Amino acid sequence: KNEVEQSPQNLTAQEGEFITINCSYSVGISALHWLQQHPGGGIVSLFMLSSGKKKHGRLIATINIQEKHSSLHITASHPRDSAVYICAVLHYNTGNQFYFGTGTSLTVIP
Amino acid sequence: EPEVTQTPSHQVTQMGQEVILRCVPISNHLYFYWYRQILGQKVEFLVSFYNNEISEKSEIFDDQFSVERPDGSNFTLKIRSTKLEDSAMYFCASSSRQGGNTIYFGEGSWLTVV
Numbered sequence A: 001k002n003e004v005e006q007s008p009q010n011l012t013a014q015e016g017e018f019i020t021i022n023c024s025y026s027v028g029i030s031a032l033h034w035l036q037q038h039p040g041g042g043i044v045s046l047f048m049l050s051s052g053k054k055k056h057g058r059l060i061a062t063i064n065i066q067e068k069h070s071s072l073h074i075t076a077s078h079p080r081d082s083a084v085y086i087c088a089v090l091h092y093n094t095g096n097q098f099y100f101g102t103g104t105s106l107t108v109i110p
Numbered sequence B: 001e002p003e004v005t006q007t008p009s010h011q012v013t014q015m016g017q018e019v020i021l022r023c024v025p026i027s028n029h030l031y032f033y034w035y036r037q038i039l040g041q042k043v044e045f046l047v048s049f050y051n052n053e054i055s056e057k058s059e060i061f062d063d064q065f066s067v068e069r070p071d072g073s074n075f076t077l078k079i080r081s082t083k084l085e086d087s088a089m090y091f092c093a094s095s096s097r098q099g100g101n102t103i104y105f106g107e108g109s110w111l112t113v114v
Helices: none
Strands: A004-007 A010-014 A019-025 A029-037 A043-049 A052-056 A059-064 A069-074 A083-091 A098-100 A104-109 B005-007 B010-013 B019-024 B031-037 B043-050 B053-057 B065-068 B075-079 B088-095 B103-105 B109-113
Touching: A004 A083, A010 A019, A019 A029, A019 A083, A019 A104, A029 A069, A043 A052, A043 A059, A043 A069, A043 B103, A069 A083, A098 B043, B005 B088, B010 B019, B019 B031, B019 B088, B019 B109, B043 B065, B043 B075, B075 B088
Parallel strands: A010 A104, B010 B109
Antiparallel strands: A004 A019, A019 A069, A029 A043, A029 A083, A052 A059, A059 A069, A083 A098, A083 A104, B005 B019, B019 B075, B031 B043, B031 B088, B043 B053, B065 B075, B088 B103, B088 B109
């Protein structure tokens, strides 16, 4: 069973386009993380959300706790944004155990 | 920028051999984690460690796995008798607080079991 679903699985965009990646989850959570996985495999944490909205540079993350849904937006996309974006949720019953989505592979074409 | 470091970056081992993957978490962090990602699949939680003991583990983390913090800086994952299906990227991570805080990942250790 998939506690975390992401869409789309793959996304190709032209440089400059506005991008949205969606994450839906089925469990009660205490936090949601958006992660970026580089082509070489390394993972970087982008955002940790428990409510509302956060912005960092060209990246914006929102979460709707009632609807169990989060979105990651990239404004003015750039080829260096090409990576796999992973949504991970922290189940409120398990203090440290994350459930991961399968990731969204983003390719931004110049 | 603080970072989590992992060694080795890549290891090839014979089936049945023991493997130790090493991690140096960020120095003032208290929570440590191991995750794995089989090629083409999603990242999976293995184990979390706090106050010198396992705080949570997944069903993947069976008796062939163990973790240790042998000194003040290293955090190791040992796989006692490797199987082909243990081939994966293993990520170490650390955070200053339990889950609801920024988590920092290492670059990963590729393990190939042949």
